[in-house]
Amino acid sequence: MTARDPRDDIVEHLPALRAFAMSLCRNSAQADDLVQDTIVKAWTKFDKFQQGTNLRAWLFTILRNTFYSGRRKAQREVADVDGVFSAKLASKPDHDGRLAMKDFEAAFAQLPDEQREALILVGASGFSYEEAADMCGCAVGTIKSRANRGRARLTELLELDSNESMELTDQSTMAVLAANARSAG
Amino acid sequence: MAQDSEYDDVRRQIDDNLKRVYQEKVEEELPERFRNLLQQLKAKEPKSGDQQ
Secondary structure, eight states, X not given: OOOOOGGGGGGGGHHHHHHHHHHHHSSHHHHHHHHHHHHHXXXXXXXXXXXXXXXXXXXXXXXXXXXXXXXXXXTXXXXXXXXXXXXXXXXXXXXXXXXXXXXXXXXXXXXXXXXHXXXXXXXISOOOHHHHXXXXXXXXXXXXXXXXXXXXXXXXXXXXXXHHHHHTHHHHHHHHHHHHHHHHO | OXXXXXXXXXXXXXXXXXXXXXXXHHTSOOOHXXXXXXXXXXXXXXXXXXXX
């Protein structure tokens, strides 16, 4: 009879864990290092994991705690941002309202870490507000307000905020392009 | 009312895009180094329980 090692389940969660790391880090090399540190920590303190609870949430928690303790150390280091995330906003939503992925990512990258984290946890990866609050060690209301502030800021950056801006597409596109031209020149 | 549905619409658009960006990253091929790391961690441990 071979007892199954519950740690063998870790591998199933790695793609999601890595996606979360990439959303937090903005830079894929740093994200991969963060995933690596998380795997080692999870493995060595697996006895702290309560069997039957959500392994993915536990792994995400270790990752975000590692990220924030590393961020304090890296405060003074120069940010090394991948081109894809630093791409400038240059286009409007197309006719289906689907945003160009790059534009969305560029806007997303401008949000504070806490707002990106809240949006990824509850907006993209399907955790409940309660689970996200647990993982981040804060109140449910704090997660809600971070997510809402993040959405509001994205709305502003992507100019989704009113019907008028949709009608004035050409004018606002020109404004964005002009702003980019200025900063490029 | 009109404002509420506009708000919901914008919010849905944002969440759809969040899911799309996140899902794209989830579907990226997992670097081999992570599976290797797990194997190394496992190999380093004293065997227990599996030799009865």
